[in-house]
Amino acid sequence: MERFSTASVSARVNGLLDLASFEPLVGPASRAALIAGGGRLEGEPVWIAATDPTRARGALGVAEADALCALFQTARRAPRPLLLLIDSAGAKVDEGLAALGAFRRLFREALLTRLARVPMVAPLGRSCFGGASMLACLCGLRLYSSQTLLGVSGPGVIEALGGKGELNAADSDEVRALMGGEARTRLGPSEQLTADDVIGFRDALVRLLRQGPAGSGTVDWMAQHSGLGRRLARRATDDTSLKRDQALSGRRLQQLLPPGYVPASRGPVCLALPPADSERPAFLGLLSGGVVGAEACWQLADVLFELHRSNPKSPILLVLDAAGHAATRREEASMLSAYLAHLSLTLGWLAQCGHEVSLWIAGAAAGAVYVAFAAPAERVSALHSARIRILPEAAVRRILGASTEQPADPDALLHTGVIDAFLDRRFEGYAAVADGG
Numbered sequence: 001m002e003r004f005s006t007a008s009v010s011a012r013v014n015g016l017l018d019l020a021s022f023e024p025l026v027g028p029a030s031r032a033a034l035i036a037g038g039g040r041l042e043g044e045p046v047w048i049a050a051t052d053p054t055r056a057r058g059a060l061g062v063a064e065a066d067a068l069c070a071l072f073q074t075a076r077r078a079p080r081p082l083l084l085l086i087d088s089a090g091a092k093v094d095e096g097l098a099a100l101g102a103f104r105r106l107f108r109e110a111l112l113t114r115l116a117r118v119p120m121v122a123p124l125g126r127s128c129f130g131g132a133s134m135l136a137c138l139c140g141l142r143l144y145s146s147q148t149l150l151g152v153s154g155p156g157v158i159e160a161l162g163g164k165g166e167l168n169a170a171d172s173d174e175v176r177a178l179m180g181g182e183a184r185t186r187l188g189p190s191e192q193l194t195a196d197d198v199i200g201f202r203d204a205l206v207r208l209l210r211q212g213p214a215g216s217g218t219v220d221w222m223a224q225h226s227g228l229g230r231r232l233a234r235r236a237t238d239d240t241s242l243k244r245d246q247a248l249s250g251r252r253l254q255q256l257l258p259p260g261y262v263p264a265s266r267g268p269v270c271l272a273l274p275p276a277d278s279e280r281p282a283f284l285g286l287l288s289g290g291v292v293g294a295e296a297c298w299q300l301a302d303v304l305f306e307l308h309r310s311n312p313k314s315p316i317l318l319v320l321d322a323a324g325h326a327a328t329r330r331e332e333a334s335m336l337s338a339y340l341a342h343l344s345l346t347l348g349w350l351a352q353c354g355h356e357v358s359l360w361i362a363g364a365a366a367g368a369v370y371v372a373f374a375a376p377a378e379r380v381s382a383l384h385s386a387r388i389r390i391l392p393e394a395a396v397r398r399i400l401g402a403s404t405e406q407p408a409d410p411d412a413l414l415h416t417g418v419i420d421a422f423l424d425r426r427f428e429g430y431a432a433v434a435d436g437g
Contacts, residue, residue: 006126011198017039021039022038024037028066029070032067041081041202046081047080059088061098065102081119086125087124087127095390098416103131104371104374104375104418105417106135107131108375111348121139121142122135124144129154134340134341146180146196149180150184150337151178181193222305228298228338228342229298249286252430253283257283271285277311279313281315284317285320286321293336304316305346315358317359317360320359324364340372348375348376351378361382362427364386383428383431
């Protein structure tokens with residue numbers, strides 16, 4: 001019996017679907033290192049996409065993003081269950097900003113598909129890291145084997161940043177206890193464990209789709225929000241660090257606000273809100289310049305839900321200055337990918353409710369945090385001094401084995417679709433505050 005975790009991409013697709021039922025998607029999929037198309041599962045039509053597990057530095061580049069965007073658009077036009085067979089370290093780091101802009105487009109299409117109530121299930125192979133883990137967490141259900149590892153940070157990145165005391169990447173037992181399939185399935189009913197063989201995955205998918213999985217109908221976003229909040233309830237907060245970040249974020253936000261707005265804070269979230277029932281824009285986001293963890297994502301989503309209740313017509317202007325996501329044992333124990341995806345889904349739902357969502361990148365932005373903020377935004381703008389990267393520098397060094405720190409060409413940010421416009425010069429005071437002025 002063939003193991004799912006070691007099967008080739010074609011063996012996985014053909015083993016899950018009914019015999020000879022797969023029909024490849026024409027167009028972008030023919031140029032991509034993945035399989036995408038339609039087929040049948042126990043006679044029922046499904047859409048399916050599968051990444052190539054042999055791509056060590058990420059399986060999701062520009063060509064793959066184009067193919068998946070086409071599949072998501074097709075799935076919204078002709079809704080049927082969508083199976084995302086993910087086995088990937090995430091974006092193709094060596095494609096640089098082009099891959100980041102492509103992943104923004106891909107994640108937006110995935111958000112729109114989830115919000116359109118297309119059933120989405122993610123059968124996972126051995127590795128699901130970075131943006132791939134966020135893509136999996138957009139699905140209503142994830143299906144793991146005992147060999148699966150899922151995390152927005154891979155074990156090597158966590159060790160590179162925190163040392164072996166944080167996580168020994170060579171200790172497979174320690175790694176699996178943190179982010180393995182069995183550990184993930186203890187977090188909630190959306191995480192399901194099955195035997196590591198192709199037939200076992202097929203049987204599990206048939207059973208889940210017949211039962212009507214969490215991804216196959218109306219989603220109670222507030223119930224999902226509450227569940228993620230309970231997961232964080234026992235975590236301690238560093239009050240000293242929080243107060244310092246709040247003060248800095250308030251000064252930085254002041255540089256971005258029009259007259260009449262007063263900066264405030266809610267935990268790590270900085271905000272400046274209009275009066276209740278006003279249709280003026282609301283400013284809110286993360287401006288500490290540090291890393292973003294699960295609690296910051298959840299609290300920002302919490303403020304957004306409150307804003308929707310008090311100001312159902314206010315445009316939402318997100319502000320961001322963050323070095324990247326927090327790559328620590330603590331964050332991965334909570335499954336940070338789920339919180340990043342939840343924040344993005346919350347923003348997408350609010351846009352669906354009529355809020356106009358825009359993003360201003362005032363300082364740093366990288367990787368998963370950039371994608372979570374940028375994908376739901378209709379328009380992304382940045383200061384000329386903004387520092388936007390495909391991944392935080394330490395992660396790039398770990399993956400590619402060398403530093404790639406170079407100032408981003410402003411024109412490259414625009415033509416790759418990482419941003420849509422630059423903020424005008426009246427906001428240059430932000431850079432002085434960000435640099436300690």
